[in-house]
Amino acid sequence: MDNQIETLKNLWENSRSKESGDSANTGHIIKMAKEKMKRTRRMQLGTSLILSITLAIIALYFTQVVQLNETLSRIGAVLMTGGLAVRILIECYSIYLSSKADPTDSAFNSNRATLVYHRFRKLINGPVTVVILLLYSVGFYMLTPLFYRIFNLPVLILIDASYGVIAIIFIGYIRRTIRQEMSILREIMQIEEELSDPQPCLDKEID
Amino acid sequence: MSDNKEIFESLYHEYHPMVLQLCRGYMKGDVDLARDLVQEVFINTWSALQKFRNEAAYKTWIYRITVNTCLNYIRDRKNKLSFQINEDQYACPAEETTFSSEKHHEILYHAIGQLKEVDRLIIMMVLDELAYEEISTIMGMSEGAVRVRISRIKKKLKKIMENG
Numbered sequence: 001m002d003n004q005i006e007t008l009k010n011l012w013e014n015s016r017s018k019e020s021g022d023s024a025n026t027g028h029i030i031k032m033a034k035e036k037m038k039r040t041r042r043m044q045l046g047t048s049l050i051l052s053i054t055l056a057i058i059a060l061y062f063t064q065v066v067q068l069n070e071t072l073s074r075i076g077a078v079l080m081t082g083g084l085a086v087r088i089l090i091e092c093y094s095i096y097l098s099s100k101a102d103p104t105d106s107a108f109n110s111n112r113a114t115l116v117y118h119r120f121r122k123l124i125n126g127p128v129t130v131v132i133l134l135l136y137s138v139g140f141y142m143l144t145p146l147f148y149r150i151f152n153l154p155v156l157i158l159i160d161a162s163y164g165v166i167a168i169i170f171i172g173y174i175r176r177t178i179r180q181e182m183s184i185l186r187e188i189m190q191i192e193e194e195l196s197d198p199q200p201c202l203d204k205e206i207d
Numbered sequence: 208m209s210d211n212k213e214i215f216e217s218l219y220h221e222y223h224p225m226v227l228q229l230c231r232g233y234m235k236g237d238v239d240l241a242r243d244l245v246q247e248v249f250i251n252t253w254s255a256l257q258k259f260r261n262e263a264a265y266k267t268w269i270y271r272i273t274v275n276t277c278l279n280y281i282r283d284r285k286n287k288l289s290f291q292i293n294e295d296q297y298a299c300p301a302e303e304t305t306f307s308s309e310k311h312h313e314i315l316y317h318a319i320g321q322l323k324e325v326d327r328l329i330i331m332m333v334l335d336e337l338a339y340e341e342i343s344t345i346m347g348m349s350e351g352a353v354r355v356r357i358s359r360i361k362k363k364l365k366k367i368m369e370n371g
Contacts, residue, residue: 004368005333005361011315012334015231017224026216029246033253103251103275104258104268107325108347110275187282194325195346 044098048091055084066146073146079139083132090124108195115188122181129174137167211256219249222269225335229270232331233277233324236316248276263344270337270345274328321367326360333357 062068062077097120101113140163147156226248231241251272259268319327325346332342339357343350 004365007368008315008318008364009334009336011311012228012331015312015315016228026212026219026249029219029249030212030215030253032246033250036250037254102255102258103272103279104255105275106271106345106347107274107278107328110271110347111278114279184282191278191325194323195348 044095048088048095051084051088051091055081055088058084066150068146070145072142076139076142076146079135079142083136083139087129087132090128094120094124108192111188111191111195115185115192118181118185118188122178122185125174125177125181130171133167133170133174137163211253215249215253215256218252218265218269222266223249225266226269226273229273229328229331229335230277232316232319233327235320236312244277244280247280248273251276267341267345270332270341274345277328278324318364318367322360322363326356326363329353329356330360330364333360 058077059081062081068074068077094117097113097117101110101117103110105113141160144156144160147159151159223245227241227245230244230248231238234240234244248269252269255272259265263271319330322330329342329346332345337345339350339353342348342357343353346353348356
């Protein structure tokens with residue numbers, strides 16, 4: 001067995017490039033690293049920002065534009081804004097979790113942190129988002145009597161029907177996201193399994 | 208920032224061949240994919256440089272980043288399509304000329320490429336003559352587990368090389 005490893009070692013030593021890294025590339029790499037950091041920050045903050053703006057618009061509409069006199073409308077408004085607020089908090093926690101995967105940590109720890117993050121993403125992109133969407137939709141339809149006072153019937157039907165279509169498209173998006181997260185999770189779990197300690201009863205195997 | 212830039216340049220200069228070889232082994236000998244991966248390793252190195260606290264030698268630290276970047280790379284490429292590598296801007300030295308005896312390299316990378324991802328990384332560290340203790344620190348496995356794992360990998364490699 002040692003002969004084969006020695007052969008491989010020789011091949012390995014001979015295959016190493018004799019050229020050291022060209023320092024001219026470092027400037028470009030630094031630029032790319034900075035761009036990547038910016039892009040990551042934009043992506044992380046993007047969702048929270050869009051949700052926050054939506055929440056602010058809805059809250060302003062309910063407090064400044066329309067009068068929520070009926071209990072039904074008030075509950076509807078709370079369900080809509082509350083669901084969005086919860087989703088924003090979850091996004092913030094998700095950003096915190098993603099920062100835990102440190103590429104300078106050991107492979108096991110780094111992979112474990114990535115696993116925790118993607119398990120969380122699967123949970124929030126799946127059941128949590130479905131529940132929030134459900135509550136948001138219930139809240140939206142609870143506001144129908146309020147909208148009826150503002151809009152005429154054809155417009156109201158159009159609003160309710162459009163919401164239904166958007167919700168169906170969103171459900172399709174959720175399903176696709178969950179499938180993606182499941183595929184990522186499977187890969188991370190496979191690496192975790194590979195990184196786990198082998199059975200310790202194999203002393204005779206050790207060279 | 209200027210200090211970091213100097214450190215980064217010296218790290219890039221010193222460890223580029225080591226990282227390229229590891230990445231090439233991980234990518235089963237594919238030079239183009241290996242170059243992309245090397246670039247990603249050094250992007251991560253620059254991003255992490257501010258956090259370096261002298262708790263480990265630079266070599267071990269770079270190894271950790273390389274191993275983690277390798278393990279994440281294929282998954283990330285599949286899922287982060289927005290991250291495009293601009294080949295024209297990245298002027299890599301003509302490594303083809305330095306990789307002589309392609310036939311031998313094929314044998315080497317073919318053998319390593321038959322192993323699972325983690326095993327591939329571990330055996331490359333063995334070929335690089337890292338101590339078991341260092342490998343266990345980089346991988347986050349116990350030293351005993353590393354010994355057992357290496358023994359198994361060697362057996363697998365023996366079979367692979369015997370079967371051609």
